[in-house]
Amino acid sequence: MWTYVFRRVLAMIPTVFVVITVCYLLLHATPGGPFDSERKVSAVVLANLNAKYHLDLPLWQQYLYYLNSLLHGDLGASFRYEDWSVNELVAKALPVSAAIGGGSILISLVLGVFLGTIAALRQNSVVDYLVMGISNAGTAFPSFVIGPVLILVFAIWLKVAPAGGWDAFSPRYMVLPMSLLTFINVASIGRVMRGSLIEVLHSNFIRTARAKGLPMRVIILRHALKPALLPVVSLTGPLAISSITAAVVTESVFSIPGLGKLILNGAGNRDYTLVLGLVVLVTVITVVFNLLVDLTYALLDPKIRY
């Protein structure tokens, strides 16, 4: 298995390289530059700015310059946040996103699997309808609707949580955004878990187990749960990635200084280095999560071996 992991990590290098190159070209092909603003800067000032940020060099030279910096672990200076390097910005935003997104995905997994299991075992019962109702609501209502409702109820009416903001990982500020992300993630995980478990429960090997007279609890925990979790694991990868790196709406609604806000501002401001830095980060996170998902498959399904 370790050879497999090593191979996957090695394969990450060309993946990151291709993603950076494509993204680099796309960014520079997009109309407008980092210094285009409502107040047009004079040609002289623009030349000074371009020289300061090496944008006066031919594109291929800028690209090589960037790659060289990247190899030295330097993601460059931000155009939008002039006093900060991209490394510093990522170092500040990543833990925030990881806490909110990662925390919510863990809670969602436990809750989603639990609710999905109950719904599958009590198929077409009131419990099932209730769970599926919640699940459908979580899918149907977008986060920019649920978020403000949570704020209205818990921050403005009940005054039990702040309406937004962030203060050094204080749980007070994390409760509502995590609840929102958890609600949305539970909706997906619960629905997939329910469907998957129902399918597994109709399999021949479960029927055999029941025929052998095994108690339902043992059948579920020992035989049905593992294979039923496979689609959930597949779903968890992308869900976790999007919860951590692309929770733009949640971050905006609750004014959280996470990665989503950086990505949005970076792209809107043509902050080439910031966008590229975040693309590198998201690519690495994606590859790592996909690898973790694949490794988890092996743990859950004895037929899969690396």
Add this chain to the structure above:
Amino acid sequence: MNSRWNMKSTVKAIAAGALLAGASLAMAANVPTGVQLHASQEMVRNNGSEPDTLDPALAEGVPANNIIRELFEGLTATDGTGKVVPGVAESWKQVDPKTWVFKLRNNAKWSNGDGISAADFIYSMRRFVDPKTASEYASTFGIFILNGKEITAGKLPVTELGVKALDAYTLEIKTPFPVGFMPDLVSNLQLGPVHKATVEKFGKEWTKPANIVGNGAFSLKDWQVNSKIVLAKSPSYWDAKNVQLTKMTYLAVEDGNADVKLFESGENDWVYQLPPGTYDKYKAQYPKDIHNAPMLGLRYYSLNNADPVFKDVRVRKALSMVIDRDILSQRVTADGQVAAYGVIVNGVAGADVTTYDWATWPMDKRVAEAKKLLADAGVAPGTKLKFAYNTSEYHKKMAIFAASEWKTKLGIDLEMEAMEFKVLIKKRNDGDYQMARNGWIADYNDATTFLTLVQCDSDQNAQKNCNRKAEALIDEGNQSLDPAKRKTLLTQAAKIIMEDYPMIPLLQYTVPRLVKSYVGGYSATNSMDRYRAKDLYIIKH
């Protein structure tokens, strides 16, 4: 502001300085008699976005300037009502048409205890125009100091900048042409001081909380990117005893609705700006907290004067005539903005507002005249025009109204192209458009900041129109030392340019926002919307 300081008389200078300083002290206290202050003098204010920098020389956006105004103080400053007041300089005088002399107070200090002298301003102004600094504002403010333009272009060394220390506390600024509004201009912190030793020691890192040294009424305590910046009252500030607030927190909330929610839940005392379309609702809901003061800004549509259709002034005039600004401001944007018919807005110094004679005509007459103009220009009903705007509900709403005005009144079809902000800017800058949304907020309180929008060869002129006769009047006005004469000439120039209909002025900006009624020091006359925490206080509640 007229200074009583005279270079030839030290006694008079000291007396005048004391007079002005005394006056400023009285203003700085700023708490009306009978107002009881709250025990806790801490305030939270949303700043609309994360500042682009805290380096005064590099600052470009409003959020950055708002915070820099707290951390640093220039030769002058503006108070809560927008009036120019002494800053580090306690008095000043225009000793000849192209020379200003500023007398610095000797009790002004940096936050590390160092004294501030004229040398600090010389270093900072040279740094500001230095091509290596690459300040985006170098071409906006630098041109008002002798050789500033040439230094930014790399044609002269920074030592040639027209700033000189006559003694440790006397700064002389030479200008390439008479600049009557210099005291207002130097309230901008791009022309303010930075602490040389700190900048040179820490380089790019000098603005970080652990390193920064400022001279403002507040100092930087905490900086959480995209979240908040916390400032604390600076004990070393020369006027600290008149500063009421002890802590000021600037939030970086971009979402207007989130901003209001924080206000409603009591976590924010000052909304940056109300989301579009919500003014009436919040006016009814929070009558004590609502504010909506006009500011020095103009919403307008640029017409590409080089476009085959818009080459004809009759077409440009016809389109401008039929837009009912009153309906636009009262029904469409419905946020208290003021109808505009000229490039100069209400409240700006140095020129009067100009208007068109047809602005008071009944709409039927305006439409008839516009139809005639179009027919004479050979533009038939059914002609298609393209309008570019950046994606925003607000701009879309305005554009739909304009399109409907042109369609129903003149039969002109408008093809609306929504695009990302940077794409619009690029198109406008390249002249790759027919009609485009545009807007301008004054950099300083003088008519010339607005005239740059329509002057020949100006970087800010997206229309590429040019009227040499008006240009001559502006030059003549700028050379004049008589403010009244200058005002007449600039007004005349603005009128002549607007008779060419290079653009369609629509509305003068206002700032609709919620400010808790217990925040004292907010004014309806601060048309540059520049506030310092120094002038604010929390009333007992």
